[in-house]
Amino acid sequence: xxxxxxxxxxxxxxxxxxxxxxxxxxxxxxxxxxxxxxxxxxxxxxxxxxxxxxxxxxxxxxxxxxxxxxxxxxxxxxxxxxxxxxxxxxxxxxxxxxxxxxxxxxxxxxxxxxxxxxxxxxxxxxxxxxxxxxxxxxxxxxxxxxxxxxxxxxxxxxxxxxxxxxxxxxxxxxxxxxxxxxxxxxxxxxxxxxxxxxxxxxxxxxxxxxxxxxxxxxx
Numbered sequence: 001x002x003x004x005x006x007x008x009x010x011x012x013x014x015x016x017x018x019x020x021x022x023x024x025x026x027x028x029x030x031x032x033x034x035x036x037x038x039x040x041x042x043x044x045x046x047x048x049x050x051x052x053x054x055x056x057x058x059x060x061x062x063x064x065x066x067x068x069x070x071x072x073x074x075x076x077x078x079x080x081x082x083x084x085x086x087x088x089x090x091x092x093x094x095x096x097x098x099x100x101x102x103x104x105x106x107x108x109x110x111x112x113x114x115x116x117x118x119x120x121x122x123x124x125x126x127x128x129x130x131x132x133x134x135x136x137x138x139x140x141x142x143x144x145x146x147x148x149x150x151x152x153x154x155x156x157x158x159x160x161x162x163x164x165x166x167x168x169x170x171x172x173x174x175x176x177x178x179x180x181x182x183x184x185x186x187x188x189x190x191x192x193x194x195x196x197x198x199x200x201x202x203x204x205x206x207x208x209x210x211x212x213x214x215x216x217x218x219x
Contacts, residue, residue: 089113090111196217
């Protein structure tokens, strides 16, 4: 018996090796395939972080494209240029500018109007004669009236250089806050304007600007 076992020992070892290899092939290989399939759909940490960064940049870009700039003038507590979003209305921007003053004439403003980029929102004072909104200079409204007291007419009352305040002067084309203040400073130091041509004595108001203003002003 002992001799028989020794004689067949090699055959027994060979059978064990073949059986072990077969078990590994059928069970070990099948276990690795799902793991490999899972790895194909797995994203590494750097990939996840990059995707989050790209999504954040895209969101910021989309948000920026919805933003517009609006110039708020007249009877508001904090006049100036404000950033707003597409879809907002005149009332939203006025609230951002601190709201209306006690002198504001609300009857001449469409608070429900949708805002547009480069829009001028002018809030007139009570008993103020409607003026033309500026179409160039320090403000821009592409030649359209936006939240304004009305469209200019041929018989429109002219702005009196000796009586108008800064708000009224800024309704003139090319006249912003700085030039309006310069006009008032000039008449306080040099006396009332004697003729409209005296306006050219103001720094920054040349012949081209004067040509745009001469039909809209008086003394």
